[in-house]
Amino acid sequence: MSFASSHLCGRFLKHKVKSCCSSSSSGETTTLQKTRFWNKCSVLKAPRQQKQRSALGSECVVVAAKKRGGLLVTNYALAENGVIDARELSVNTDPKQWTSVESSAVQKAGFVKPEKFTKDFSKPMSIPREGIEAAINVMESGRVFRYCATSAETSEVAQAEEQFAEMVGQKYAIGVNSCSSAIFIAMLATGVEQGDRVLTNGFTFTALPSCILRIGCEPVLVECTDNFTMDLDDLDKKAGESGAKVLLMSHMRGKVCDMDRVVAICEKHGMKLIEDCAHGCGVRYKGRQLGYHGVVTAYSTQSDKVINSGEGGFITTDDDDIAARCLYMSGCYERRYNKHARMPPQELCEKYMLTMPNLSSRMNEVTAAMMRPLIANLYSERLPKYMERWVLITSVIDLMAGDYINVPTSGENVEDVGDHLNFTLKNVTEEENAKFREITTELGVNLGWFTSSVNARFHKNWEKYGTPKYDLPQTDKVLEYSYDMKMPPDFETDDFQHIGHVISYAVNKAKGLC
Numbered sequence: 001m002s003f004a005s006s007h008l009c010g011r012f013l014k015h016k017v018k019s020c021c022s023s024s025s026s027g028e029t030t031t032l033q034k035t036r037f038w039n040k041c042s043v044l045k046a047p048r049q050q051k052q053r054s055a056l057g058s059e060c061v062v063v064a065a066k067k068r069g070g071l072l073v074t075n076y077a078l079a080e081n082g083v084i085d086a087r088e089l090s091v092n093t094d095p096k097q098w099t100s101v102e103s104s105a106v107q108k109a110g111f112v113k114p115e116k117f118t119k120d121f122s123k124p125m126s127i128p129r130e131g132i133e134a135a136i137n138v139m140e141s142g143r144v145f146r147y148c149a150t151s152a153e154t155s156e157v158a159q160a161e162e163q164f165a166e167m168v169g170q171k172y173a174i175g176v177n178s179c180s181s182a183i184f185i186a187m188l189a190t191g192v193e194q195g196d197r198v199l200t201n202g203f204t205f206t207a208l209p210s211c212i213l214r215i216g217c218e219p220v221l222v223e224c225t226d227n228f229t230m231d232l233d234d235l236d237k238k239a240g241e242s243g244a245k246v247l248l249m250s251h252m253r254g255k256v257c258d259m260d261r262v263v264a265i266c267e268k269h270g271m272k273l274i275e276d277c278a279h280g281c282g283v284r285y286k287g288r289q290l291g292y293h294g295v296v297t298a299y300s301t302q303s304d305k306v307i308n309s310g311e312g313g314f315i316t317t318d319d320d321d322i323a324a325r326c327l328y329m330s331g332c333y334e335r336r337y338n339k340h341a342r343m344p345p346q347e348l349c350e351k352y353m354l355t356m357p358n359l360s361s362r363m364n365e366v367t368a369a370m371m372r373p374l375i376a377n378l379y380s381e382r383l384p385k386y387m388e389r390w391v392l393i394t395s396v397i398d399l400m401a402g403d404y405i406n407v408p409t410s411g412e413n414v415e416d417v418g419d420h421l422n423f424t425l426k427n428v429t430e431e432e433n434a435k436f437r438e439i440t441t442e443l444g445v446n447l448g449w450f451t452s453s454v455n456a457r458f459h460k461n462w463e464k465y466g467t468p469k470y471d472l473p474q475t476d477k478v479l480e481y482s483y484d485m486k487m488p489p490d491f492e493t494d495d496f497q498h499i500g501h502v503i504s505y506a507v508n509k510a511k512g513l514c
Contacts, residue, residue: 094388095395103399110400110504111514117444117498124303125489127370128377134369144365146175147332152341160368161314162341163375164299168289170316172323172342175363176330179278179300179313180207183248184214185359186296186315189325190246190272192217197244199271201230202472203479204250206456208276209467212248220244221459221470226478227408228422229257232265234474239269250276251290252457253422253484254283256410259293274298278313282306282383284415296322301371304486306378306386306419309371312363324348331362382489383417389487390418393496397423400504404428404511418487425481425507432510433481439506445499448484451476457484 098106127135138144138156149155157175165173176182192198194216200208202221209219220242223231230249239247247266266273275294277283283290291297296319301312315326324344327337337349374382394407406424410416425433440447451458458479463469487496508514 095392098395106396106399109501110508112505113509113514114443114498114501114505116442117495117502119444119488119491119495121446121486121488123488123490125308125374127308128373130373131370134372135366138365138369146362146365146368147336147339149339149365152339152343155339155341156365156368156372157363158339158341160363160372160375163372164314165316165342167375167379168291168297168299168316170292170297171318171320172316172326172344174315174323174326174330174340175368176313176315176361177363177367178311178361179276179298179302180211181330181359181361182298182300182313182315183208183274183276184211185326185329185361186274186298187211187215187217187246187248188329189322190274190295192246196246197242198246198248199235199238199242199244200248201250201252202459202470202475203228203450203457204252204276205278206462207278208248208250209459209462210465213466219467221467221472223472223474224252224478225257225474226406226424227257227410228252228255228478228482229410230262231474232257232261235262236265236268239265239271244269245271246274247271248274248276249294250278251280251283253420254279254410254417255408255422256280256283256285256290256414258411259285259413263293278302278305279420282378282386282417282419283410286413287415290414291316292318295319296326301367306382306417307371307374309367309374312367312371320344320348324352325356328352328356329359329361331358331360333358385493386418386487386489387416389491389493389496390416390421392493393421393487393500396497396500397504400501401507404507405504419489421485421487423483423503424478425483428481428507428511432507435510436506439509440502443502443506445485445502445506447503450479450482450484 134156143149146155146157149158152158161173161175164175165171176185187198192215196215196217197220198212198217199220199222200212201224203224209221212219220238222238223234225231229252235247238244247262249262262273265271273294275291275297277291277297278300280290281299285292291299296315296317299314299316301307301309301314303310315330317323317326321344327340327344327349332340334353335349337343337346337353343349397405397407404425404427406426408422408424425436428436437447437449448455451460453461455461459467459470459472459475485499505514
């Protein structure tokens with residue numbers, strides 16, 4: 001749905017009409033034309049108007065659209081050569097189908113102050129009714145502990161593991177209580193030992209260096225690119241210098257680099273690859289769910305992710321030995337391996353039953369019960385909707401403020417999810433960057449600034465708990481002007497044209513253009 005079908009179109013067209021009318025030599029004719037214009041617009045149902053002044057100094061009128069099915073529909077007048085015409089325009093939500101008039105309306109609206117956005121960004125997705133009922137059934141049964149289930153077939157966790165492994169296309173999935181637990185166990189299962197150096201992203205979530213330090217290892221931080229991915233030239237260099245045996249690679253905010261080259265670098269330096277797909281669930285690389293290049297992969301089902309269980313995660317692998325190690329380290333004990341729907345070979349389970357430390361990081365039955373419907377409908381129902389909204393907001397931003405905002409993208413082999421908006425301001429000063437943050441906050445869009453003193457994704461903040469200090473000038477330059485925004489699933493699609501307008505107006509205003 002385009003801005004030409006909403007209030008922004010009214011603003012732009014009013015300017016066009018006034019420009020056309022002002023060229024008349026007769027004041028009487030101008031008045032008549034204005035009257036005819038507003039008579040035409042009066043056919044709008046439930047009009048809501050708000051006068052504002054555009055960047056060009058003209059009065060603008062905001063006119064709300066009405067909704068019909070999946071489209072926004074509005075009547076508005078077009079002014080061409082002083083002739084006023086009124087038509088009802090049905091606008092598709094796909095920006096690729098915008099007409100030149102609609103695109104022009106979007107572009108010019110970026111200089112007009114939008115209304116404050118008032119919805120709550122902090123609300124995660126709701127748990128489907130099916131998940132709520134399944135969780136209640138678990139609580140009523142009392143069998144909340146996964147190994148209290150009578151069999152793998154009656155265990156919600158075992159069935160969630162089965163579903164998740166099927167969804168990602170891997171042999172094993174082991175449910176745990178968080179993605180951090182998944183990463184920690186994955187490193188131990190691949191042979192990471194105290195004193196080792198482990199390569200990881202200089203731009204990622206604080207959990208990664210924390211897990212590395214927890215084992216008594218040293219994180220070696222690698223630079224990031226403008227697209228938020230790991231800089232593979234820096235990776236190759238530091239892999240050779242560090243002697244690291246493992247690369248813990250985070251696909252931060254679902255952005256993916258050239259994974260074929262990553263694998264080649266790991267093979268060159270004799271490193272094992274662990275993939276952190278906390279932000280990669282639903283992201284596809286070369287047509288397949290991301291996470292299959294590593295010997296083991298970690299996923300998250302924390303509330304900000306595309307599968308909401310409050311807290312939770314999965315370890316996935318195709319390796320029988322690693323699966324058996326992870327099974328016991330996650331919290332299996334005695335011969336309860338038979339309550340896993342995807343059980344590693346029995347001889348490996350027997351081998352590790354008493355030789356692996358038990359870290360009691362199990363997923364519980366309530367957690368699994370509430371998430372299973374979200375595993376089932378991620379690809380079939382939700383991903384297309386997420387991407388529709390992401391394409392809409394990024395198209396709006398590109399038209400309104402493309403000279404000052406860059407939206408990072410993955411390569412041509414990647415199919416994104418679109419559950420977050422990330423962008424970097426360009427061609428702005430430090431003062432304009434600060435002004436931008438003030439304006440977005442004032443207009444109800446609270447963005448995460450990656451270099452704030454409290455941001456958990458900024459490597460300089462990790463130094464306060466013991467992460468070694470690294471000079472990452474490229475990463476710092478990118479993050480200083482970069483922002484993060486959740487795209488809550490419960491928001492309406494047209495909310496994102498409003499949010500995109502706020503972001504675009506804020507940078508245009510900060511630049512002194514309006």
